[in-house]
Amino acid sequence: MWPDRRLLELLKVEFPIVQAPMAGVMDADLVIAAAQGGALGSLPCAILSVEKAREQVNIIRQRVSAPIAMNFFCHEPVEVDPKAEARWMQRLEPYYKELGLDPAAPINVANRAPFDAAMCELVEELKPEVVSFHFGLPGQALLKRVRAVGCIVISSATTVKEAIWLEENGADVIIAQGAEAGGHRGMFLTENIAEQPGTFALVPQVVDAVKVPVIAAGGIADGRGIAAAFALGAAGVQIGTAYLRCPESKLIAPARSALAQARDDSTVITNVMTGRPARGVPNRTMRELGPISPDAPAFPHAATGLAPLKAAAEKFGKVDFTNLWAGQAVRLGREMPAAELTRALAGAALLRLSQMAG
Numbered sequence: 001m002w003p004d005r006r007l008l009e010l011l012k013v014e015f016p017i018v019q020a021p022m023a024g025v026m027d028a029d030l031v032i033a034a035a036q037g038g039a040l041g042s043l044p045c046a047i048l049s050v051e052k053a054r055e056q057v058n059i060i061r062q063r064v065s066a067p068i069a070m071n072f073f074c075h076e077p078v079e080v081d082p083k084a085e086a087r088w089m090q091r092l093e094p095y096y097k098e099l100g101l102d103p104a105a106p107i108n109v110a111n112r113a114p115f116d117a118a119m120c121e122l123v124e125e126l127k128p129e130v131v132s133f134h135f136g137l138p139g140q141a142l143l144k145r146v147r148a149v150g151c152i153v154i155s156s157a158t159t160v161k162e163a164i165w166l167e168e169n170g171a172d173v174i175i176a177q178g179a180e181a182g183g184h185r186g187m188f189l190t191e192n193i194a195e196q197p198g199t200f201a202l203v204p205q206v207v208d209a210v211k212v213p214v215i216a217a218g219g220i221a222d223g224r225g226i227a228a229a230f231a232l233g234a235a236g237v238q239i240g241t242a243y244l245r246c247p248e249s250k251l252i253a254p255a256r257s258a259l260a261q262a263r264d265d266s267t268v269i270t271n272v273m274t275g276r277p278a279r280g281v282p283n284r285t286m287r288e289l290g291p292i293s294p295d296a297p298a299f300p301h302a303a304t305g306l307a308p309l310k311a312a313a314e315k316f317g318k319v320d321f322t323n324l325w326a327g328q329a330v331r332l333g334r335e336m337p338a339a340e341l342t343r344a345l346a347g348a349a350l351l352r353l354s355q356m357a358g
């Protein structure tokens with residue numbers, strides 16, 4: 001028995017497990033498989049067009065009747081700063097030369113747009129049961145429209161202060177994202193990554209500070225981690241990295257093998273890939289230009305100059321310029337279909353919880 005059933009009842013899922021949205025490395029296939037296994041599947045929409053997001057949701061709806069989450073970024077957009085851009089291109093120029101690319105050729109601007117009126121219209125049209133946000137919440141006018149459709153609103157907090165802010169500003173459920181987590185820190189009231197608490201310290205303090213159900217995220221990859229999250233007062237878990245090695249993820253082969261080789265001490269936080277701090281396995285860009293560099297333009301503009309390098313290197317099977325986002329529990333990941341993994345995670349957690357109770 002799950003010690004806290006609030007999330008199960010609110011989300012109407014079989015297990016209190018959220019398959020984390022992971023932009024760039026997954027699509028409808030992972031959402032479908034995780035949902036078939038009994039988790040809440042989340043579709044990352046941050047780098048999708050409205051048309052693509054609609055297509056993906058329609059694919060999911062045709063295959064499963066389970067509730068789903070659509071996930072969006074809601075960072076404050078920052079204009080391109082030509083000086084910062086020029087400095088960054090200067091740092092990248094040797095790589096352009098090495099790969100035979102022209103650094104002066106026009107590049108499409110990195111496409112991580114915040115949640116806007118067009119995406120909000122799509123949410124109104126598709127009515128996902130859950131909408132989750134990263135980097136805070138959208139403005140009140142947009143949020144009101146999302147809530148009016150009946151969507152449950154979820155967002156990530158990396159500190160108690162952010163959790164309280166989210167509750168006060170309309171989140172129905174809060175993800176407490178610890179420093180162990182793979183990908184971008186959801187931080188939005190601070191930029192200081194050195195201060196981010198780990199999951200074990202953050203979850204109980206967030207649980208104490210807010211009334212809404214709390215989902216633990218960061219470093220949870222097996223039944224032990226899930227049971228620990230419940231012991232800390234969480235009503236559920238959000239798991240990203242552990243789903244990356246499932247056949248349904250869209251990780252390219254060299255990224256898959258980099259993750260398969262990673263250990264407990266293999267991940268670091270970097271800002272050079274996108275301009276915002278994110279945790280991943282170091283690639284060549286992170287090793288040679290970072291992991292933290294003052295030259296990286298603001299989010300998401302650091303990714304713009306890297307895009308042609310990424311595309312060219314991947315043609316040679318190299319992930320020198322590819323995000324290898326993963327959390328500290330990457331070693332615990334298993335190559336297993338996502339539905340099976342979800343059931344295995346839930347089964348192991350329930351067994352561990354009953355052993356602890358007994």
Ligand SMILES: Cc1cc2nc3c(=O)[nH]c(=O)nc-3n(C[C@H](O)[C@H](O)[C@H](O)COP(=O)(O)O)c2cc1C
Pocket residue numbers: 020021022023025044045046071133134177180181182183184217218219220238239240241242325326327328329
């Ligand atoms: C590859 C990758 C991509 C991610 N992309 C997103 C995203 O698009 N939106 C989001 O809200 N969170 C994103 N995250 C963060 C997850 O929501 C979650 O906080 C994290 O995966 C939990 O930690 P874990 O990776 O240790 O399980 C991403 C994480 C990873 C590993």
